[in-house]
Amino acid sequence: MSTIHVNGRAHKVQADSQTPLLRVLQNELLLKGPKYGCGLGQCGACTVHINGEAMRSCVMPVGAVRGEITTLEGLGTPEKPHPVQKAFIDAQAAQCGYCINGMVMTTVAFLKKTPKPNDDQIKAALDGNLCRCGTHMRILSAVRQAAGVTA
Numbered sequence: 001m002s003t004i005h006v007n008g009r010a011h012k013v014q015a016d017s018q019t020p021l022l023r024v025l026q027n028e029l030l031l032k033g034p035k036y037g038c039g040l041g042q043c044g045a046c047t048v049h050i051n052g053e054a055m056r057s058c059v060m061p062v063g064a065v066r067g068e069i070t071t072l073e074g075l076g077t078p079e080k081p082h083p084v085q086k087a088f089i090d091a092q093a094a095q096c097g098y099c100i101n102g103m104v105m106t107t108v109a110f111l112k113k114t115p116k117p118n119d120d121q122i123k124a125a126l127d128g129n130l131c132r133c134g135t136h137m138r139i140l141s142a143v144r145q146a147a148g149v150t151a
Contacts, residue, residue, distance in 0.1 A: 034048055
């Protein structure tokens with residue numbers, strides 16, 4: 001048994017230290033934000049923050065985590081969403097919604113480092129997040145809205 005810190009709370013988990021963090025978040029903590037996409041850390045659906053950095057939880061062994069984990073559920077609430085979550089809602093950036101966890105989590109970490117990005121910077125930051133539905137223009141619009149920049 002080990003303890004991980006998720007969304008401001010300590011949680012005792014039963015999983016083996018080599019179990020992917022994503023599986024612990026889904027199976028033991030019953031969180032729905034991070035998604036299993038590729039299992040190889042290449043699509044971004046499983047993105048969480050570890051100490052504020054966007055990380056792929058499907059390839060991160062739970063035993064290697066040091067510090068605070070934040071998931072989509074830890075950013076905001078339905079009543080008071082994080083500004084990036086609100087921008088994605090307002091822009092209707094989700095179609096199937098499967099990629100949105102990764103898009104939002106990556107955007108939050110990106111905007112902390114680059115608060116007023118241009119379109120090329122946004123596209124580069126989200127390049128590792130895959131969306132098969134084709135809502136790329138709405139996602140770009142949502143990131144611009146969250147950053148308070150125009151095209």
